[in-house]
Each structure stands twice: as structure tokens, then as C-alpha cells.
Amino acid sequence: MADGFTGTTLRINLSNGEIKKLPTDRKLMRDWYGGRGIVAKICYDEVPRDADPLGPDNVFIITSGILSGAFTPGGSKVEFGSVSPLTNGQGDSNMGGHLGPALKFAGFDLVIFSGISPKPVYICIDNDKVEIRDATKYWGMGSLDCEHVLKQDLGEDFEIATIGPSGERGILFSCISHDFGRQAGRTGQGAVMGSKKIKAIAVRGNKAIKVHNLEALYKHTYDIIQRTKEHPNMEPWQKYGTSFFIRWSNDNAVMPTRNFQTTWYEDVEKIDGESLVTKCLVTHKACFGCWMNCGKYSKAVIEGKKTVFAEGPEYETGALCGPNLGMHDINHVVYINYLLDNYGMDSMSGGGVMAFAMECFEKGLITEKDLEGHTMKWGSIDDVEHFLDMVVNQRGIGAWFAGGTRKAAEKIGKGSEKFAMQVKGQEMSGYDGRWAPGMLLSYMTADIGAHHNRSWTITVDMAEGRETTEGRAKIVIYLQHIRPLFDTWCSCRLFWGELDITPEEYAEAMNLITGWSDTIDQALKVSEKIWNLNRCHYLERNKANGRTFDYPPARSWEDKIPSGPGKGKGVSLEQVEAMLDDYYRERGWDKNGNPSRALLEDLGMGFAADNLEKSGFLGKPLEGGIPKVRGEKYKPKAF
Amino acid sequence: MRIKVNADNCTGCRLCRQVCAIKHFEEINPAKAALWIEAKFPDPGKYKPHVCIQCGKCVKVCPEGAISRDTSTGAHIVDKTKCTNCGICVSTCPEKVIFQHPDLNHVIICDFCMECTTVCNVDAITKWDVMKPSIAAGKEA
Numbered sequence: 037m038a039d040g041f042t043g044t045t046l047r048i049n050l051s052n053g054e055i056k057k058l059p060t061d062r063k064l065m066r067d068w069y070g071g072r073g074i075v076a077k078i079c080y081d082e083v084p085r086d087a088d089p090l091g092p093d094n095v096f097i098i099t100s101g102i103l104s105g106a107f108t109p110g111g112s113k114v115e116f117g118s119v120s121p122l123t124n125g126q127g128d129s130n131m132g133g134h135l136g137p138a139l140k141f142a143g144f145d146l147v148i149f150s151g152i153s154p155k156p157v158y159i160c161i162d163n164d165k166v167e168i169r170d171a172t173k174y175w176g177m178g179s180l181d182c183e184h185v186l187k188q189d190l191g192e193d194f195e196i197a198t199i200g201p202s203g204e205r206g207i208l209f210s211c212i213s214h215d216f217g218r219q220a221g222r223t224g225q226g227a228v229m230g231s232k233k234i235k236a237i238a239v240r241g242n243k244a245i246k247v248h249n250l251e252a253l254y255k256h257t258y259d260i261i262q263r264t265k266e267h268p269n270m271e272p273w274q275k276y277g278t279s280f281f282i283r284w285s286n287d288n289a290v291m292p293t294r295n296f297q298t299t300w301y302e303d304v305e306k307i308d309g310e311s312l313v314t315k316c317l318v319t320h321k322a323c324f325g326c327w328m329n330c331g332k333y334s335k336a337v338i339e340g341k342k343t344v345f346a347e348g349p350e351y352e353t354g355a356l357c358g359p360n361l362g363m364h365d366i367n368h369v370v371y372i373n374y375l376l377d378n379y380g381m382d383s384m385s386g387g388g389v390m391a392f393a394m395e396c397f398e399k400g401l402i403t404e405k406d407l408e409g410h411t412m413k414w415g416s417i418d419d420v421e422h423f424l425d426m427v428v429n430q431r432g433i434g435a436w437f438a439g440g441t442r443k444a445a446e447k448i449g450k451g452s453e454k455f456a457m458q459v460k461g462q463e464m465s466g467y468d469g470r471w472a473p474g475m476l477l478s479y480m481t482a483d484i485g486a487h488h489n490r491s492w493t494i495t496v497d498m499a500e501g502r503e504t505t506e507g508r509a510k511i512v513i514y515l516q517h518i519r520p521l522f523d524t525w526c527s528c529r530l531f532w533g534e535l536d537i538t539p540e541e542y543a544e545a546m547n548l549i550t551g552w553s554d555t556i557d558q559a560l561k562v563s564e565k566i567w568n569l570n571r572c573h574y575l576e577r578n579k580a581n582g583r584t585f586d587y588p589p590a591r592s593w594e595d596k597i598p599s600g601p602g603k604g605k606g607v608s609l610e611q612v613e614a615m616l617d618d619y620y621r622e623r624g625w626d627k628n629g630n631p632s633r634a635l636l637e638d639l640g641m642g643f644a645a646d647n648l649e650k651s652g653f654l655g656k657p658l659e660g661g662i663p664k665v666r667g668e669k670y671k672p673k674a675f
Numbered sequence: 676m677r678i679k680v681n682a683d684n685c686t687g688c689r690l691c692r693q694v695c696a697i698k699h700f701e702e703i704n705p706a707k708a709a710l711w712i713e714a715k716f717p718d719p720g721k722y723k724p725h726v727c728i729q730c731g732k733c734v735k736v737c738p739e740g741a742i743s744r745d746t747s748t749g750a751h752i753v754d755k756t757k758c759t760n761c762g763i764c765v766s767t768c769p770e771k772v773i774f775q776h777p778d779l780n781h782v783i784i785c786d787f788c789m790e791c792t793t794v795c796n797v798d799a800i801t802k803w804d805v806m807k808p809s810i811a812a813g814k815e816a
Binding site: 105106107134141180184192215216241242243244245246247250254258261262265270274318319320321322323324325326327328329331333335345 | 686687688697796
């Protein structure tokens with residue numbers, strides 16, 4: 037086994053309780069790097085195309101990649117993966133904290149769960165001792181509450197991931213929580229964990245991570261630490277974390293406001309980063325080995341409600357549960373953050389789902405009668421609290437929203453799908469793409485739906501022109517390779533975006549850990565391979581041409597921005613179509629958005645071309661052949 | 676030399692524990708570090724670094740006489756040939772900063788190399804360039 041890996045894979049069949057310790061597949065790790073890559077390949081290989089994502093045939097994987105835990109910048113992540121119940125495509129989501137490193141210290145590269153447990157369980161990994169334990173006592177607890185109780189029961193030194201009632205009950209945008217505020221939120225990984233009846237995973241380890249050249253790695257990272265301490269972004273980052281960008285996004289007219297109706301919020305000063313740190317901050321909080329502590333652990337004090345603690349809101353939650361819900365008090369945003377965290381709901385999708393419900397209420401598509409006598413008004417914390425109770429208990433129309441925005445719009449009808457702000461079933465991140473066309477294209481084409489971590493282009497759009505779509509596809513493609521590469525390494529990308537650590541420096545860390553000598557271009561090629569494998573997986577499962585799934589909701593081109601600095605701006609449907617055409621061509625896909633054989637073979641994935649051909653969705657050969665290089669190197673200013 | 680703790684600054688990153696183990700054992704394994712971070716969550720939501728405060732209780736309780744003071748640094752040094760890993764000092768230490776590890780047949784105590792303080796980016800632990808008065812005077816703690 038290459039250095040950097042523990043060499044052991046756990047396979048746990050929850051249906052029969054069998055626990056197997058197997059040698060980690062060396063070739064698989066070499067070809068796919070681990071993290072997001074290994075998760076994509078295992079799901080592609082092992083989950084039948086017609087399997088119910090919440091059924092026994094889906095797998096559920098937890099893994100930490102090469103950089104996690106291994107004294108690298110931002111090396112703290114843990115990756116979860118399975119076929120997503122929210123998108124019905126390959127799903128992955130990751131979080132920081134301390135769990136990923138702990139898994140390695142316990143001696144495991146990855147854990148692959150299959151089947152469904154007959155009763156609620158939690159998994160206890162204490163170095164070599166791995167047990168499936170009864171979780172009846174914990175079932176029903178909130179995510180944060182359960183972590184607290186498990187720490188009391190097992191010991192403070194266990195690192196614990198939990199789900200809340202939301203994941204237990206199959207609400208499709210459920211998340212996995214850890215470290216009292218870190219979440220793997222997207223793609224409904226919490227719902228999959230809940231479907232398998234896993235309430236929690238507790239890990240403790242005291243083994244060393246073996247690396248190829250520790251002396252050089254130590255110098256490499258130590259020098260980066262000392263260099264970045266002096267970086268001008270360090271101080272604001274440490275003070276505000278991502279909440280700094282609330283004001284920035286608003287000033288630049290990309291802030292989702294009242295369900296993406298407009299892009300500028302008039303009361304931003306009431307919910308921005310400054311109000312967070314002055315009114316609610318309890319402590320700055322960092323992930324494993326991170327020296328820029330973006331976490332803001334906060335307290336909400338609201339008259340008539342219990343005082344609660346939550347980590348955040350970071351930017352996404354702050355935007356999607358702040359301006360997007362029309363909130364006027366940062367304490368209320370922290371309180372909503374807490375509610376979603378403790379229920380175990382993704383606070384990004386949660387914000388999107390609630391904003392959608394509020395607009396439906398505003399337009400009379402749902403009424404007080406539907407809401408058990410309550411309203412669902414912008415800015416009302418009481419309405420939010422009641423609505424979430426309906427959703428988590430799937431009471432009345434709460435059950436519609438439990439499936440996320442797309443499914444709720446299908447139930448409500450009456451044209452509501454126009455403003456159901458999602459792509460492929462995944463709710464949009466906290467940026468409106470109407471005056472940031474690259475961002476819109478990023479949402480449209482991301483493998484997991486409208487999530488910004490695949491590609492974030494606001495500064496690109498500002499630099500290259502916010503009213504033109506030309507040339508954006510190549511940049512989006514590059515970003516879709518480099519940003520998910522960090523998820524493949526299980527490392528935080530923020531050091532790259534914010535502190536100017538170069539991609540080459542990350543690749544160097546990988547090589548010092550593993551003994552490999554891969555260039556950054558080779559690493560990007562692995563990332564491109566993963567991207568295309570996920571596309572093939574999506575097409576095989578959803579059985580239609582890729583283009584069918586790549587459109588944003590019609591608000592994106594039908595409604596111009598009505599207010600703020602972006603007033604009157606917006607893209608046309610023609611521009612949306614043109615961006616897709618450009619994007620497919622630059623990717624080596626045909627006009628239907630299907631990968632061609634030439635491309636898949638160029639990436640060493642003839643097997644994927646064969647499978648796609650059998651399913652009827654292999655792309656037609658491209659006139660003039662595929663582009664030699666897909667994506668254009670670009671360094672965005674931030675994020 | 677001592678380590679000054681500014682608990683309110685600590686962000687719980689444990690970078691200090693990583694570098695401590697790398698420096699002393701040449702491996703990435705925070706379980707071999709000579710300091711720890713207490714996390715009090717969800718309420719009140721605070722961290723507190725625990726480091727050797729040079730109280731000297733370990734010296735007194737060690738039945739083997741394996742722990743001695745380095746009067747130039749103030750550190751308590753473990754004589755690995757004498758230490759039997761009995762653990763009496765571990766349970767006596769008020770800061771719980773004497774550690775045992777299954778790989779080792781001796782306890783781990785901070786030697787005040789100060790590497791941890793060079794990576795802490797929030798000054799939660801800082802190099803404190805003063806000698807504890809009792810040690811400077813050659814007195815018992």
C-alpha cells in the first residue's frame with residue numbers, strides 16, 4: 037500500500053451484522069485518489085441502476101482522503117457518498133471537523149455500509165475494535181443533542197457523526213452532523229444514513245498515519261503556516277469566516293432575497309457578519325489542524341424562546357436563511373440554523389425549501405388552512421418554527437416539502453416550478469446567477485445539482501463581464517475539476533481560494549505523503565474522470581439525454597432582477613442555451629449533453645462508454661473530435 | 676520557560692498536538708502529544724488548552740525517581756530507562772498532561788521545546804520566557 041493510506045477497508049453489512057476488514061484496493065486508490073473519487077467509483081460499480089437510494093441496495097460510504105489528518109493545509113475533511121435520494125444521481129458530501137482524521141488514526145481508509153439494519157444502531161470504531169451497537173436509546177434525538185449524549189456515554193475523545201429526526205424519517209435533504217456544527221449537508225446523505233438505521237458513527241484512534249517523507253512534508257506545511265499567517269486575508273477570515281461575504285454578495289447583487297426574487301437585501305446590516313460577531317459570537321472554532329478558524333460558534337437569545345447554540349451561520353446558511361427568508365435579526369438566523377442543525381436538515385436546502393414555501397404562501401398557492409392555521413410570512417421566526425415542525429413530522433403539506441423543493445413544486449403545481457430554485461432536485465446555493473452567468477452555468481451542470489462547491493464564478497463573472505456568457509464554459513469546466521479535487525483529497529479548498537496556497541503545493545503535499553510524483557495536471561485529469569463517471573452514472577439512472585436535466589428554473593431567464601444594483605439585469609433563454617452548447621462542446625459531450633466514446637476512452641473509461649451505449653445515451657461522435665484540453669486554467673479572486 | 680495559556684483564544688484546531696507528536700516521535704499521531712484541548716460543547720461552547728504548569732507533583736509521586744527537573748528550561752524530564760509506565764504520575768497530574776500510549780513503555784511529558792507555540796495562530800498558547808520562581812530558586816513547588 038502506498039504511504040498515506042492505512043491499508044484497511046471496513047465493509048459492514050447492516051442486514052446481517054457482518055463486519056469484514058479487508059485490504060484496501062491499492063489500484064482503486066491509485067486510479068481514483070480516494071475521497072470523492074473512490075466514492076464515485078464504488079457507487080458506480082456496486083449500486084444497481086434501479087436501486088432505491090433509500091433501499092438496501094444503495095451503499096453508504098464514509099472515507100477520508102490522502103490529505104486528511106496528514107499535517108496538510110485544511111486536511112480535515114471526511115467524505116460521505118451514496119446514490120442521492122434528492123437527485124437520483126451519484127451523491128457525495130463532506131465536512132470538516134475531526135472525524136476524517138480520526139478514521140485514519142483508527143486505522144481505516146474507508147467504511148462501506150450495505151443493507152439495512154433491522155433496528156436502530158450506531159457504529160463504534162475504537163481502533164481495531166469495531167462494533168454495531170444498539171441505538172434505541174438515541175433514536176429520535178436531535179443531531180446536536182445526540183452527539184452530546186454520546187460523548188458523555190463514550191468519552192470526550194470520540195469523534196462522532198450523527199443524524200437527527202429528519203434523517204431517521206427519510207426527509208430527502210437531511211444532513212450528517214459532527215463537532216456541534218459541522219455538516220455534510222448536500223445530496224441527502226443523512227437520509228441515506230437514516231434509511232440504513234445508523235443513528236451515529238463514533239470513532240477513536242491512536243495510530244500513526246504513515247507518510248512517505250515526513251521530514252519534507254513537515255517543512256512544506258510548516259513553511260506554509262508561517263507564510264499564510266501574514267496573508268492580508270487572514271485577519272478578516274479569522275474574525276468573520278465566510279459570513280464576511282454576506283455584505284459582499286449583497287453589494288455585488290447576487291444575494292438570494294425572498295426566494296431569489298431579487299438579488300439585494302435592504303436589511304442586510306441586520307444579519308451580516310458584523311452583526312453576527314458583535315451580537316451572537318461565543319467562540320471562534322476551527323477544524324482539525326486549521327489555523328484560519330472560519331467557524332463562528334454562536335448563541336441566539338430571543339425573548340420567549342429557549343437560548344440555543346449553533347455553529348454559524350456561515351455564508352450559505354446566512355444567505356439562504358437570512359435575506360432569502362427576509363429575516364431582520366441575526367439572532368433569528370442563528371436560531372433557524374440551530375433548528376435545522378438539530379433536526380438534521382441541510383441548512384442550505386432547508387433555507388431554500390422554506391423560502392419556496394414563503395413565496396407559495398405569498399402567492400396564495402398554500403394557505404393558512406394548509407399550515408394548520410399558521411402563516412408562512414417573510415421574516416417570521418414563529419412561522420419558520422411551525423413549518424419545520426410540520427416538515428420533520430411530515431404532517432399535512434409538510435410531507436410535500438420533505439421531498440425538497442422540486443418534489444414540493446410537483447405537488448403544488450400551478451406554475452410553482454418556475455420559482456422552485458433547484459437543479460436536479462438539489463436546492464441552489466446562496467448566489468443568484470441571473471447577473472452572474474457563469475454561476476448559473478455552474479448550477480446547471482453540476483453533477484449533484486445546484487451546489488456552488490463544484491464551481492463558483494462570481495468573481496470570474498465580475499472580471500470577465502456579467503452580461504456576456506462567452507468564454508464562461510471553459511472556466512466553469514476548469515473550476516469543476518479543481519474545486520472537487522479538494523473533496524477528492526479530503527482537504528478544505530479555502531486555503532487555495534483565500535490564502536493563495538497554490539494547487540501545485542497541494543499536489544506536492546500529496547506526493548510527499550504517498551510517494552507518488554503526480555503533477556497538478558495529472559490530478560486534474562483524475563478529477564475530470566470522476567466528473568464524467570458521475571455524468572454517465574446519472575444518465576444511466578435517469579434514462580434521458582443529459583440536456584434534459586441541465587436547465588435551471590424558468591425564473592432564471594424569465595424574470596429580470598427587480599431591484600438593487602442589479603435592477604433590470606438577467607440572462608435570456610437564448611444565452612442559457614448557448615452556454616449549454618458551449619459547455620458540452622468544451623467537455624467533449626454531444627449536443628444532447630451526453631459524453632462521447634472518444635472522450636471516455638481518452639480518460640481511460642472505455643467501460644463507462646460501453647455501459648452508456650447499452651443504456652442508449654452514449655454521445656454521438658463530435659465533428660472535429662474532442663477538445664484536447666477540457667477546461668481553461670483560471671484563478672478566481674476569492675472562494 | 677513556560678507556556679502561557681489564553682483559553683479564550685483557542686479555536687480547538689489541535690495543530691499544536693500534531694506538531695508536538697511529529698517533533699518528538701516523528702509520526703503524525705496526536706495521541707502522542709504532550710498537551711490536550713478540552714472542549715466544552717454545546718454549552719458554554721469554549722475550548723481550553725491544558726499544558727504542563729511545572730507544578731512538580733509528578734516528581735514527588737514517581738516511585739522510581741524517573742522524573743527530574745531541568746532547571747535551565749523548567750521542564751520535567753522522564754528518564755526512559757527508569758520509568759516503568761506505572762501511571763501514578765498520570766493520575767496525579769492536575770492538568771492531565773502526562774500521557775501514555777500503547778506503543779511506548781514510558782510516559783510522555785512536555786519538554787518545553789515550544790514548537791507548538793510557533794504554529795498557534797491565535798496565541799492561545801504562547802512562549803512565556805520566564806522561569807517559574809520556585810524552580811529558579813531551586814525550591815520545591
